[in-house]
Amino acid sequence: MKMGENVPDRHWGPGNESNPTGPAATDSPSRESIILARLNARARARKAAMSPLTNGISKPPEQYVYAVSTDSRKVEEIETEINTRKDEDTQAEISNKSDTITEGDVVEGDSTKKKKKKKRDKETKPSDEIQVPFDDKVSGVVVDESYDESPPKKKKKKKKKREKSDTITEEETVDSVTNTPCDTEVNGEIVEKKKRKKLKRDRKDKSFTEESRLDVGSDTACDVEVDGELVEKKKKKKHKRETGDERSTEQPSVEGGNDTICDDEGGGEPIKKKKKKKKKKKKRGDEEGEKDQPQDVNGIVGGLDESLKRDERDEELGEASQGEQRDDVPSEPHPDSQSQGEISKKTTTRALMVKNKQIPSTGDDEMAKSPVENGDLLGVPSTLAKTGNEKKMPIKRKAKKKPKGKKRKKVVKEQDVPGFTIIKEVETTKREELKRTLPHWLANPTVISRDLHADGASIDSIHGLDEALKKILQEEKVCHRYRPQDICVSAPTGSGKTLAYALPIIQALKGRTVPKIRALVLLPVQELALQVYKVFLTYTKGSGLKVGVAVGKRAFKNEQASLVGHNYAGYHSLIDILVATPGKLADHLRLTKGIDLSSLRYLVLDEADLMLAAEGGEWVNRIEQSVRGCQAASQNVLIGGFQGSGTTQYPQPSLHRLLFSATLSHDPEQLQYVTLYRPKLLIVTTRITPGVMKDKSDGTVVGQYIRPVELKEDYAIVDESVKPLILHHLITTKSWRKVLVFTNSVKATHKLAVLLSVLSEGLRIAEFSSKMKERKTIVSKFASGKIDVLVSSDAMARGLDIPDIEHVVSYDVTSAKTHVHRIGRTARAGKPGTALSLVTKDTRDDFKAVLSSGGNATELTISTEELEPYETLYINALAKMKEILHEENLKLREKEVMEARVSKSTQQRERKWQRETQRGRRKGLVKRLQRPFR
Numbered sequence: 001m002k003m004g005e006n007v008p009d010r011h012w013g014p015g016n017e018s019n020p021t022g023p024a025a026t027d028s029p030s031r032e033s034i035i036l037a038r039l040n041a042r043a044r045a046r047k048a049a050m051s052p053l054t055n056g057i058s059k060p061p062e063q064y065v066y067a068v069s070t071d072s073r074k075v076e077e078i079e080t081e082i083n084t085r086k087d088e089d090t091q092a093e094i095s096n097k098s099d100t101i102t103e104g105d106v107v108e109g110d111s112t113k114k115k116k117k118k119k120r121d122k123e124t125k126p127s128d129e130i131q132v133p134f135d136d137k138v139s140g141v142v143v144d145e146s147y148d149e150s151p152p153k154k155k156k157k158k159k160k161k162r163e164k165s166d167t168i169t170e171e172e173t174v175d176s177v178t179n180t181p182c183d184t185e186v187n188g189e190i191v192e193k194k195k196r197k198k199l200k201r202d203r204k205d206k207s208f209t210e211e212s213r214l215d216v217g218s219d220t221a222c223d224v225e226v227d228g229e230l231v232e233k234k235k236k237k238k239h240k241r242e243t244g245d246e247r248s249t250e251q252p253s254v255e256g257g258n259d260t261i262c263d264d265e266g267g268g269e270p271i272k273k274k275k276k277k278k279k280k281k282k283k284r285g286d287e288e289g290e291k292d293q294p295q296d297v298n299g300i301v302g303g304l305d306e307s308l309k310r311d312e313r314d315e316e317l318g319e320a321s322q323g324e325q326r327d328d329v330p331s332e333p334h335p336d337s338q339s340q341g342e343i344s345k346k347t348t349t350r351a352l353m354v355k356n357k358q359i360p361s362t363g364d365d366e367m368a369k370s371p372v373e374n375g376d377l378l379g380v381p382s383t384l385a386k387t388g389n390e391k392k393m394p395i396k397r398k399a400k401k402k403p404k405g406k407k408r409k410k411v412v413k414e415q416d417v418p419g420f421t422i423i424k425e426v427e428t429t430k431r432e433e434l435k436r437t438l439p440h441w442l443a444n445p446t447v448i449s450r451d452l453h454a455d456g457a458s459i460d461s462i463h464g465l466d467e468a469l470k471k472i473l474q475e476e477k478v479c480h481r482y483r484p485q486d487i488c489v490s491a492p493t494g495s496g497k498t499l500a501y502a503l504p505i506i507q508a509l510k511g512r513t514v515p516k517i518r519a520l521v522l523l524p525v526q527e528l529a530l531q532v533y534k535v536f537l538t539y540t541k542g543s544g545l546k547v548g549v550a551v552g553k554r555a556f557k558n559e560q561a562s563l564v565g566h567n568y569a570g571y572h573s574l575i576d577i578l579v580a581t582p583g584k585l586a587d588h589l590r591l592t593k594g595i596d597l598s599s600l601r602y603l604v605l606d607e608a609d610l611m612l613a614a615e616g617g618e619w620v621n622r623i624e625q626s627v628r629g630c631q632a633a634s635q636n637v638l639i640g641g642f643q644g645s646g647t648t649q650y651p652q653p654s655l656h657r658l659l660f661s662a663t664l665s666h667d668p669e670q671l672q673y674v675t676l677y678r679p680k681l682l683i684v685t686t687r688i689t690p691g692v693m694k695d696k697s698d699g700t701v702v703g704q705y706i707r708p709v710e711l712k713e714d715y716a717i718v719d720e721s722v723k724p725l726i727l728h729h730l731i732t733t734k735s736w737r738k739v740l741v742f743t744n745s746v747k748a749t750h751k752l753a754v755l756l757s758v759l760s761e762g763l764r765i766a767e768f769s770s771k772m773k774e775r776k777t778i779v780s781k782f783a784s785g786k787i788d789v790l791v792s793s794d795a796m797a798r799g800l801d802i803p804d805i806e807h808v809v810s811y812d813v814t815s816a817k818t819h820v821h822r823i824g825r826t827a828r829a830g831k832p833g834t835a836l837s838l839v840t841k842d843t844r845d846d847f848k849a850v851l852s853s854g855g856n857a858t859e860l861t862i863s864t865e866e867l868e869p870y871e872t873l874y875i876n877a878l879a880k881m882k883e884i885l886h887e888e889n890l891k892l893r894e895k896e897v898m899e900a901r902v903s904k905s906t907q908q909r910e911r912k913w914q915r916e917t918q919r920g921r922r923k924g925l926v927k928r929l930q931r932p933f934r
């Protein structure tokens with residue numbers, strides 16, 4: 001089907017329907033009305049024609065298509081024919097010719113004759129000007145002829161009817177009137193003018209038709225310009241969208257596929273501009289109408305692809321969406337929607353060609369893409385809107401710099417995978433690099449700052465190291481090695497110093513394989529040593545470590561057998577940890593065979609200040625010499641402590657010295673006997689009390705005797721004669737139980753214990769006996785609460801750990817150091833306790849010195865009135881005490897006399913026997929000598 005055949009059918013149909021009788025049936029209009037109607041019709045026609053042009057659609061409206069067929073040359077021929085045949089009655093011929101015209105067309109008057117003539121001419125001689133652009137394969141546009149046969153949509157048709165009915169009617173009227181023979185007859189001038197105007201209009205129409213033709217079939221500068229404007233507008237709008245300047249009230253159709261339509265009609269473009277554009281287009285149409293076809297192809301693609309993409313998107317959304325009113329698109333159908341639909345089909349073909357690489361795609365394919373096509377406005381994902389068939393062409397635009405590290409899109413093209421349809425874009429995001437986090441032990445190493453030369457010990461001090469290695473080390477100037485610092489600890493009483501050294505030693509020696517004396521703990525008295533020995537026994541359960549004690553509690557031979565074993569291979573150690581008093585240790589080092597201290601690693605001096613004070617501290621030096629001697633003597637000791645001629649030697653670690661006391665001496669003279677290696681003094685305190693930290697004259701900060709925090713310390717200024725009565729008064733009136741009283745001597749202890757026993761008959765009073773056998777029983781009774789008041793000398797002042805002693809009385813003022821240990825028997829391990837000091841006038845100054853060492857006591861006043869009730873009792877108690885003491889003295893003397901007598905009589909009997917023996921021997925010898933030989 002040819003273009004010329006279809007156009008009248010679509011264009012003139014409605015007009016003829018509206019006016020079936022045709023213009024010939026009307027009366028001849030006046031000249032002015034004809035001219036006015038003609039001008040109006042032309043203006044409307046041009047306006048209607050401009051809409052698709054600016055829309056990027058190449059196809060002009062039907063009336064212009066029709067005008068294309070009405071070439072000026074043909075018009076002249078028709079007019080000439082009309083003039084020559086005006087006298088002839090051609091009604092029959094015209095009616096015959098009218099058969100060739102499509103049904104529905106109303107042919108009335110001369111104008112219809114002309115049209116029929118034109119139609120006939122077109123049928124006989126098709127216009128190349130029309131067919132070329134649509135049939136031109138170079139343009140890439142293949143006319144879908146079936147489109148013309150498809151029924152137009154009702155909405156579009158109705159709309160078209162409404163908008164064009166008036167124009168078409170008027171135009172028809174004008175054409176019919178101007179071409180009627182009566183006009184020429186009425187006024188020849190008018191006819192001439194009309195002819196000139198007709199020629200002029202036809203020329204314009206011709207030029208415009210050429211422009212339209214070019215728009216339809218080929219590209220024009222107009223299209224290029226329009227497309228360029230569209231591109232620019234879209235760029236601006238896109239920029240606005242990106243910057244958020246675009247108002248939300250703006251119609252989505254502006255951004256959508258109908259944006260060009262709205263630009264023309266609803267975009268608010270001034271009419272003057274439109275006219276200017278039209279003029280420019282006409283000029284360019286005249287100038288560029290004869291340009292090469294490839295340029296035209298490129299120009300047309302932009303407008304076509306825009307419709308193509310809209311159609312493709314509609315296809316993707318499904319047929320259900322077709323014909324429906326979009327929310328973001330104006331519901332009123334556009335008058336040019338039909339022509340757009342027509343172009344869309346063409347552009348679909350065009351797109352297929354582009355897809356199949358039959359023709360090159362242009363950057364306008366991408367540029368013409370609207371947000372609706374991208375699925376943005378309809379909420380359709382862009383991945384659905386894009387089919388992947390779009391071939392990206394180079395677009396002259398500033399490429400946006402992609403931010404580093406962000407999403408990196410990778411579009412999988414359909415061409416990449418032949419035979420498969422890519423339905424979705426594959427987006428690959430660049431994963432953020434995971435920061436590696438180190439384990440806690442690697443990220444937080446324990447930094448030990450040390451200086452090799454400052455902390456090192458001499459190579460010679462490494463026991464057991466091979467002499468050849470020592471020589472090499474010295475040659476390499478590696479003369480020092482790391483050695484732990486010796487530690488001195490001054491901590492309050494009852495703060496757990498025993499466990500402070502016991503647990504680390506047990507932990508360090510737990511992995512040993514062969515028993516050897518590796519730890520030596522020295523304490524001043526037997527009771528403390530036994531107490532610490534029990535602690536080690538408790539905490540070494542299950543560890544395999546063996547603990548020995550050397551305090552003289554058992555027979556010496558038994559202690560020897562518990563420390564050293566002997567078999568066919570020789571002597572070997574039976575213990576790993578030895579708890580001893582200095583005296584007994586010296587006896588064993590001197591008398592016990594096989595005792596070996598060569599592997600000693602830890603030397604602990606508990607109550608170090610007292611230990612170093614005994615014998616001037618020389619015994620410590622003797623023990624260390626003994627240790628070094630053992631080490632020197634055991635150079636050939638085999639593994640396991642067996643002595644022999646083995647060659648295996650192991651370097652022994654240096655001896656680590658640990659000194660503990662609640663009153664560690666600050667006197668350097670007392671520490672001179674201990675060879676301490678870079679000693680470190682640790683002072684443990686729980687609160688800063690006045691006088692705790694003092695800055696001495698030498699600038700060194702030293703600690704004082706620190707009391708437990710839980711200890712409450714009181715003192716009472718009393719007379720010497722009533723001290724027992726005041727103590728009795730406090731114990732009885734305040735119901736003290738488990739009271740530990742310290743005196744300065746054993747005699748005073750006994751005297752006080754007797755007096756208290758007389759005064760307070762209901763209380764269980766005991767004294768810490770000097771007899772070793774009785775001590776253990778008394779301590780256990782006192783700890784279990786069977787003794788209420790235990791009177792003791794300072795033999796119990798240090799280290800004894802008796803639980804739950806509530807009150808400690810310092811009956812006699814003593815030194816500050818002893819005072820700290822006395823009152824330290826209470827308030828242990830965080831438990832509360834009270835200490836009372838009875839101060840006389842003579843000992844007031846001494847007590848002040850005691851307090852100045854870090855104590856803080858409150859005075860307890862006891863009035864004489866409180867003591868008056870005890871006067872008689874006290875006098876009687878004193879008298880009875882004297883009697884008791886006197887009797888005790890008498891008994892003691894008798895005992896001594898008896899012992900003396902026994903000893904004297906024994907001596908006498910021995911002497912008598914000796915004399916008799918000597919005398920008898922002599923008599924018997926004489927008798928034997930006098931016996932005659934018979």
Ligand SMILES: Nc1ncnc2c1ncn2[C@@H]1O[C@H](COP(=O)(O)OP(=O)(O)OP(=O)(O)O)[C@@H](O)[C@H]1O
Pocket residue numbers: 491492493494495496497498499661662798799800801824828829
């Ligand atoms: N961490 C602790 N928690 C509870 N009790 C503890 C702790 N450490 C030690 N003790 C207890 O405190 C008491 C006193 O311990 P220890 O005899 O070692 O004290 P000390 O400092 O040696 O006192 P002193 O100077 O009088 O000899 C012990 O009965 C012990 O069991």
